[in-house]
Amino acid sequence: MAGDGTPAAVASRDAFGDALVRLGEIHPEVVVLDADLSESTRTRKFAKKFPERFFDMGIAEANMLGVAAGLSLAGKTPFCCSFACFITGRFDQVRMSICYSATNVRIVGSHCGVAIGEDGYSQMGLEDIALMRALPTMSIIQPADELETAGAVEYLVEHKGPAFLRTTRQKLDRVNKDGYVFQFGKGVMLADGKDLTIVATGGTVGPALKAAALLAKDGVSARVINIHTIKPIDVDLLAKAARETKRILTVEDHQITGGLGGAVCEALADREPVRVRRHGIPDVFGESGTPEALYQHFKLDAAGIAAVARDFVAGR
Amino acid sequence: MTLDGPTLTTLRRRAFDLRIDNLTAIAAAGSGHPGGTLSAMDILQTLFFVEMRQRPAEPHWPERDRFVLSKGHAVPALYTVLAHSGYFSRDLLPTLRHLGSPLQGHPADFLLPGIEASTGSLGQGFSIGIGMALASKLDGDKFRTYVMIGDGESQEGQIWEAAMSAPKYNLDNLCVILDHNKIQLDGSVVEIMNIEPFADKMRAFNWNVLTIDGHDYQQIAGAFAEARATKGKPTFIVAQTIKGKGVSFMEGKVAWHGVAPNKDQLAAAVAELRAAQALIEPADQGGHSGPVGGNA
Structure with a gap:
């Protein structure tokens, strides 16, 4: 707990590593493989507990x-x-x-997005959602906080078929309430609004919620939806939001081509076509910098997302 | 281990039936890779009719020995051996490569019993076999795993990642066979990208390495027995084979890597194979007529 009583922010890689150890106790069939990054991906705790x-x-x-x-x-x-x-470098495998x-x-x-910071583009997962989304049978999950990560990992032990779990290096603020239950394939409405819907995933959900609070001060009412399951995507929830708010702003720490934005456009084109603005890494390489500087640069922090939303609502 | 006379005779005679069914299926498909199926056939027959513990009527029996065909383009040979072993009807063989058939041009594990992994993008089946062998070790070593790779395939980097990793885990329940037929699509392996000295490389990677004639049933069965008896290390068998083995106009010919025989060529091949088969006296009643794999 932080001093003010709000839960401490936790990186989803840490929540993943801890959940893996808990589930390893109950499920002897769970095995873990790593490629010399066990300290970074946080599988080391499992390795120490279950070396065999x-x-x-x-x-x-x-x-x-x-x-x-x-x-x-x-x-x-x-x-x-x-x-x-x-x-993704081994896509054929x-x-x-x-x-x-x-x-x-x-x-x-792990280490998705420009939010990994100083290591720069070569270590940033920025095209993984686009590639994984193209594969039949593949499911894609990107949790937004510690609770969601733990729920997702627990779910994945029983899931049938292949799955891709995208985790972050950076710490994530708690966005879900205590007692949160992860439901595969279901989006989560975190705030209601009528002028537009901000659809975010993973590390951009926290900033999107803060952006909605900033927008409210300007009289812009933003709905916020967290899409933790990018495939299969919750078309019903998205179509309802499109019908009710008319504008959809997607926000992701991933290329705007083929990621969450692409998935939302494809889902809505057939069901509830409305204007969609895709916000993320705009078809450029990432670069080195502090995570904070990079989120400011790419307008993925709360102020940046709010600015993009204001332009969108104003017809710019 | 030595195969007894009747068993040897049955294997040698069946080898012609298998080659005929295999070529007939490829001809019916109108496309495929006959050369590499004929080089692999005697090894595959020995695996399924002598070496591996299998229950064709119970294809998902957890303790069955596993076979992964990493050189997936040779799958018509595997389909033929599986059909003759009783996994499915021989009537399915001519549906090879036809729309809706479970006999895909390259193996698809979810469509057909007996196919343990989907392969065809070269270099990948070796790693899958290592995973199966690791799982067996975790569960008390109840089954063995066999993988066949090609020599052209061994130009893939993943083969060497896999070769490095199996000895780390002392996988003596793993046996990898190289179908060393020395020809790939564009020409001879030596000319395209030489992989020799292969046996020395695998020894340097800490494998138990055996070199055999991949068309001599005594040598093939003997190598599998030696692999089973070897503890602490995985075994790698360099099987010297002949591309197109058994059909004189296909043997050693680059052109037969990836082209199906037409009607006349098939008829000539079948006639030659039947004539050669007729030279071998059938075994007495004591010979094996079906799979004899272990205590399955």
Whole structure:
């Protein structure tokens, strides 16, 4: 708890690592693979607790993904972890060994977005959602806070089929209430409003909620929806928001091509076509900087999101 | 281990039936990779009819030995052996590569019993086999895993990631076979991108390495027995094979890597195979007529 009684912010990679240890106790079929990043992906706690069920495959992600597929085909529930960008670098192994081989591998791509900061573009997962979304049978989950991460990991132990879990390096403010229950495939309305709907995912949900508070001071009423399950996406909730608020602003720490924005546009085009503004990394490379400076630069902090929303509502 | 006379005779005679069914299916499809199916066939027959513990009527039996065909383009050979083993009807074979058939041009594990992994993008099945072997170790080592890779396939980087990783886990329940037929689509493996000395490389990677004639049933079965008896290390079998083995006009020919025989070519191949088969006297009643894999 922070001094004011609000829960402390927790990175989703930390919430993932802790949940994995808890679930490892109950589920002997859970195994974990990593590619020399166990300190960064937070699988190290599991490795220490269950060394016989942890496999450090070295800096060889293609082999790691294939070994995870084989473990799954022989009845295990593998969590296969690396930075999101290094997973997408082995897209063919995800496509063939994990999806087309009908496995239950859970890929955990950490260090997503420009929010990883100083390491720069080579370590930033910025195209992973777009690539994973194109694969039949693949599900994609990006939790927005500690509670949602724990719920998602618990859900994934039982999920049928392959899945991609996107986690963050940066700490995430609590956006869900105590007692929150994760529901796969269901979006969560966190604030109601009538002028536009801000649809966010993962690390941008907290800033989007704060942006809605800033907009309220200017007399702009913003609904905020958290899409933690990007595939399959909650079309009903999005269509209702489109019908009721007429404008949709998507916000993500990912390329605006093929990510959450793309998924929302595709879902609404057929059901409830309205104006959609896609906000995120605008088809450019990320760069080095502090996470805060980068969120300000790409207008992904509360002030930046509010400014984009104001322009959108004003018809600019 | 030595195969007894009747078993050997049955295997040798069935090898012709398998090659004929395989080529007939590829001809019916009008496309495919005959050369690499014929080089792999004798090894596949030995796996399914001698070496592996299998229950074709119970394809998901948890303790079955696993086989992964990493060189997925040779799958018509595997379909043929599976059909002859009783996994599914031989009537399915001519549906190969037809719309709606479970016999895809490359293996799809969710469509057909006996196919353990979807392969066809080269270099990936080796890693999948390692995962299966690791799972077996976690569960008390109840089954063995076999993987077949190609020599052209071994130009993929993932093969070497996999080769590095299996010895780390002392996977003596894993046996990888190289179908070393020395020809790939664009030409000879030596000319395209030489992989030799392959056996030395695998020894340097800490594998138990055996080199055999991949068309000699005694040598094939003997190598599998030696692999089973080897503790603490995975086994790698370099099987020296002939691309297109058994059909004189296909043997050693680059052109037959990826082209189906037409009607006349199929008829010539079948005639040659039947004539060769007729030279082998059938085994007495004591010979095996079906799968004999272990105690399945």
